Amino acid sequence: MRKLILTHEFVLFVLVVLLCVAIGIKNPAFWSLGNVFDLLKSSVTLGLLALGVLVILISGDIDISFPAIAAFSMYVTCLIAQATGLGDHIAILFGMAAATGGLLGAFNAVFIHFFRLPALIVTLGTASLIRGGLLAFVGTRIITDLPESMVAFSRAQLFRQQLPGGETIGLAVSIFILVGVALLVQFLLNHTLLGRGIYALGGAPEAARRVGFNIRRIRFFIFALVGCLAGVVGIIHASNMRNANPFDLSGLELTVIAAVVVGGADITGGKGTVIGTILGTLLLVIIGNSLILMGLPTEWHKVAVGAIIIVSAGMAAWRRRMGRNSGRRK
Amino acid sequence: MLNRSRFTMKESAMSVIRWLGLAGLMCLTLVPLGCSPDRAADGNNRYVIATVVKVDGIAWFETMREGVEAFGKDTGHRVFVLGPAKADAAEQVQIIEGLIAQQVDAICVVPFSVEAVEPVLRRARERGIVVISHEASSQQNADLIIEPFENAEYGRHLMDELARYMGEKGEYATFVGSLTSKSHNEWVDAAVAHQKEAYPGMVNVAAxxxxxxxxxxxxxxxxxxxxxxxxxTGILGSAMSTVPGAALAVEERGLQDRIQVVGTSLVSVSGPYLKSGAAKLISFWDPADAGYAMNKLAVMQLEGKTVQEGADLGIDGYRELAGSPDRPNLFYGSAWMDVTKDNLAQFETK
Incomplete structure (x- = not known):
């Protein structure tokens, strides 16, 4: 019991519940079904990117090029779909975008692994290269005539119902992509040799090499994985917005990294869990989408978001000091 | 594979355009144009006028290029458009320095940073080059400044439209790009002040x-x-992205009959929502017309005509310029255009 209470995830869970109760007291509309559906839908893109970044952080690296990769994969896929008529089925589009993203991610890994450059500098460079290349050579025009399958995907909802005022609400199906990917990443990290290798690489790279983990393969896998997820996020984003704007999805990297770190991952590698990352994502999404609900004036929005991040990160540090004697943590 | 060939084709096309542009510039420098403008068939002077935009290649300034080129065609003056490959104040300054060296007759500029171009514009004016500024109402070193409209007046106009759709009563919210976007805040401040005076039945619940x-x-x-x-029952948007974003949420909830969305946007992104009724009205100004108006002003100034209130620049939205009480060289058009479901078809390319 003491062990459970001392986990970072438990503390974070309590924080999320407290926050929900507090917002709900201030404005009971927070608990309306429509709002809960909205929050879940908002968690999808942030959550998918956070899961990719989680794997990268566990391995001791970092990636800040994923928003550019997401925008690039989204735009190029939509252009190809427009030109060729492919894309009757949303799965084909997801596949194309994930493949494009995966290739770009592997491109990062080439520099990081073979040239031994710091991942921060490499991905800072490729982020600029990918976004710049997209705008300079591919296009700046917003694509508005997306394939029908994308619009249909964004319109697909479960538990669709009409409220007395004539308002319709429903749960976006994209939430199941997040749930599926979260389960896959959980399985990968904890039940495969590759997953153990990722933890080992982040915890002690030299030791991981000596016990025989293939570092090159692990590096290429994780950077391609985050690229694939970014590609998927690109398609979900374009579907949701009903257009593909090459300027979109910028400036997401810090929010995503914040969600993962609030979720308990260690920026120096070796630590982090899927459940923590999901809770960190939920925390940031709930704060970001409840400031109007709480009646805060716009001037205070940034202050509130910053304060919550500091409080949750501070609680994690405090817990770490308290739990220093309670043995190894993941 | 398809991807790759697309890339290289586009790339080589770009580089050809770049070289042609460079060659064109070199030709310009070879002829000592600024000193002795040649005479056209109709006996009028023919001037060389450069328009310097914030970024070359994006949709907004490509449209402005069309307006500038239309002016060149209409009048026979030598006009061309230049801009940095990415939004960068230092690169824009370098381009203007190059134009000073070429001794063009006039420079029309849409500054990326008003402050950053002040010194180079002062140098240009010292060499006798006429300087026209746009989207830069605080510019110090310019002969004339032309704005598409007066921000407060535009804000009041948007509020009038919102009020009309809301039946002059009910709760509404206002959006800005950010609290630091100067024009957005001026539009919204004027709109809300106007609402308090003219439409007491309306309440601004989220500012x-x-x-x-x-x-x-x-x-x-x-x-x-x-x-x-x-x-x-109402939403007033400022950034180009607000109307499509807000209308999407309204449409998704099936509330397009209750909530009226009005604001600044472009037809390319908001057109579908105007059609579906989730957005009621969008307003914008045409960069092509602004480019035309800037070049027209440059010629008027070169010909020694004094520009004053009521001046006609020969293009819709700039037919009767409004002046500014404290800045004698600052002029406003009334160049906004409203698009609704009814006149959407004629704006389909904007």
């Missing part, structure tokens, strides 16, 4: 929500507004 020019944020904030204010 200046920021969407950071991000359609997704506009969408999420609108959903939150709908949850928070069950009686919300």
């Amino acid at each position: 200046k929500i920021e969407d950071y020019d991000d359609q997704n944020l506009a969408y999420e904030k609108t959903r939150e507004l709908i949850t928070t204010y069950p009686n919300l």
Whole structure:
């Protein structure tokens, strides 16, 4: 019991519940079904990117090029779909975008692994290269005539119902992509040799090499994985917005990294869990989408978001000091 | 494979264009143009006028190029458009320095940073080059400054439209790109002040929500507004992204009959929502007309005509310029255009 209470995830869970109760007291509309559906839908893109970044952080690296990769994969896929008529089925589009993203991610890994450059500098460079290349050579025009399958995907909802005022609400199906990917990443990290290798690489790279983990393969896998997820996020984003704007999805990297770190991952590698990352994502999404609900004036929005991040990160540090004697943590 | 060939083709096309542009510039420098403007067949002087934009290649300034080229065609003056490959103040300054060296007759500039171009514009004016500024009402070193409209007047106009759709009563929310976007805040401040005076039945329940020019944020904030204010009936947008984002949220909830979305946007992104009724009216100004007006002003100044209130620049929206009480060289058009479901077809390319 003491062990459970001392986990970072438990503390974070309590924080999320407290926050929900507090917002709900201030404005009971927070608990309306429509709002809960909205929050879940908002968690999808942030959550998918956070899961990719989680794997990268566990391995001791970092990636800040994923928003550019997401925008690039989204735009190029939509252009190809427009030109060729492919894309009757949303799965084909997801596949194309994930493949494009995966290739770009592997491109990062080439520099990081073979040239031994710091991942921060490499991905800072490729982020600029990918976004710049997209705008300079591919296009700046917003694509508005997306394939029908994308619009249909964004319109697909479960538990669709009409409220007395004539308002319709429903749960976006994209939430199941997040749930599926979260389960896959959980399985990968904890039940495969590759997953153990990722933890080992982040915890002690030299030791991981000596016990025989293939570092090159692990590096290429994780950077391609985050690229694939970014590609998927690109398609979900374009579907949701009903257009593909090459300027979109910028400036997401810090929010995503914040969600993962609030979720308990260690920026120096070796630590982090899927459940923590999901809770960190939920925390940031709930704060970001409840400031109007709480009646805060716009001037205070940034202050509130910053304060919550500091409080949750501070609680994690405090817990770490308290739990220093309670043995190894993941 | 398909991808790759696309890339290289586009790339080589770009480089050909670059070289042609460079060659054109070199030709310009070879002829000592600024000193002795040649005479056209009709006996008028023919001037060389450069228009320097914030970024070369993006849709907004490509449209402005069309307007500038139309002016060249109409009048026979030598006009061309230049701009940095990315939005960068230092590169824009370098381009203007190059134009001073070439001794063009006039420079029309849409500064990326008003302050950053002040010194180079002062140098240009010292060499006798006429300087016209646009989207830069605080510019010090310019002969004339032309703005598409007066911000407060535009804000009041948007409020009038919103009020009309809302039946002059009910709760509404306002959006800005960010609290630091100067024009957005001026529009919204004027709109809300006008509402308090003219439409007492309306209430501003959520003021200046920021969407950071991000359609997704506009969408999420609108959903939150709908949850928070069950009686919300109006939304006033400022950034190009607000109307499509807000209208999407309204459409998704099936509330297009109750909530009226009005604001600044472009037909390319908001057209579908105007059609579906989720957005009621968008307004914007045409960069092509602004480019035309700037070049026209440059010629008027070169010909020694004094520009004053009521001046006609020969293009819609700039037929009767308004002046500014404290800045004698600052002029406003009334160049906004409203688009609704009814006149959408004629704007389909904007």
